[in-house]
Amino acid sequence: MTVTKPDREPSLLERAAKVYDFNAHARLRGTVVPTPPQVDAPPGCAPGRAPGRARGPPVVEVPETESPKLETQVEETPVAASAPVSEAEPPHEFVDPTFLAIPEELRAPVGDELPDEFYLPDEASDTVRIDRGMLAANGMIVPGAPVGPLAEEFRLIKRQLLITGARIAESGSADKARMILVCSARPGDGKTFCAINLALSIAAERDTEVLLVDADVAKPDVVAQLGLTDGPGLLDALGDTRIDVEDLVIQTDVPHLSILPAGSKTSMDTELLASARTKSVIARLLEANPRRVVIFDSPPALAASPASVLAMRVGQVMLVVRADHTPENELRAAVNLLDGCEHIQLVLNAVSFVQGGARFGSYYGHAA
Secondary structure: OOOOOOOOOOOHHHHHHHHOOHHHOOOEOOOOOOOOOOOOOOOOEOOEOOOOOOOOOOEOEEEOOOOOOOOOOOOOOOOOOOOOOOOOOOOOOEOOHHHHHOOHHHOOOOOOOOOHHHOOOOOOOOEEOOOHHHHHHOOOOOOOOOOOHHHHHHHHHHHHHHHHHHHHHHOOOOOHHHEEEEEEOOOOOOHHHHHHHHHHHHHOOOOOEEEEEEOOOOOOOHHHHOOOOOOOOHHHHHHOOOOOHHHHOEEEOOOOEEEEOOOOOOOOHHHHHOOHHHHHHHHHHHHHOOOEEEEEEOOOOOOOOHHHHHHOOOOEEEEEEEOOOOOHHHHHHHHHHOOOOOEEEEEEEEEOOOOOOOOOOHHHOOOO
């Protein structure tokens, strides 16, 4: 006699498998999913002190993997009778646990798939949705997810930057105090990874809002890594005085976070950024929201000239140094090029810690 299993409601993981293509990341049988690959930078970034311009926060050492590892188990639904089943049941497949990082309110009701609105912005809405699944897959901070090592590391980084910003404001440079340039010496050091995570971390502050500007005008990547659609942005506002730059700002569904794309590419990008128009555009962004902190993701200092121009506009530079990639001579050269900014902070990225050593995350229930 053939015995079939009774109908049952699909589990959370089964519903997630209908919505997300986990084959692109990992699909395992009975084992823990490894840390997903990193885009543009190693998945970890931790704060620490480093040599250099010691006016601001200490350099932060960043472990190579900080995405919280969440072990999930799928329980078998018991068969209605004890008679043998005609066909062998395949083993359960464990899906990527990064789905669990999606906030509860964005998950589908039992038995339903996530609506299209989870992926596409509502035309009637003023906000667009950040792709949480993409953030998790790229090892970044996921808004609403449990606190892990990466989130803790960037809490330290942002705190030092905010403290230094307050001191700059007290010295009489209130506008510059609200602007931070994220840069690196060469490509591949993880500057965009750090810029996005810094913006997400500061957006969690109660009294602060964040505008993340993709100022890497030659090779913009911020919008793509957040799962958003690119459009007009900074360069368009600089090139056309009739454009109000605030109209180009993208409001996201992450509280306190907005994005300004790089805009249309041009061979005159450095000249536009060095023009008097840039000063008025930045002033407009600051005036539009007095609580706003503006973070610029700039090109690498030794690879493109806009970084040195932007450094003169901001109050602080967060210079990302990759532990296994940036030689000391290039670091010194980058610091010299960014010398237009008085406060240069160093963040040491991709640091490998001794296995078993304590690091942020274990206090919140995650392995470091």
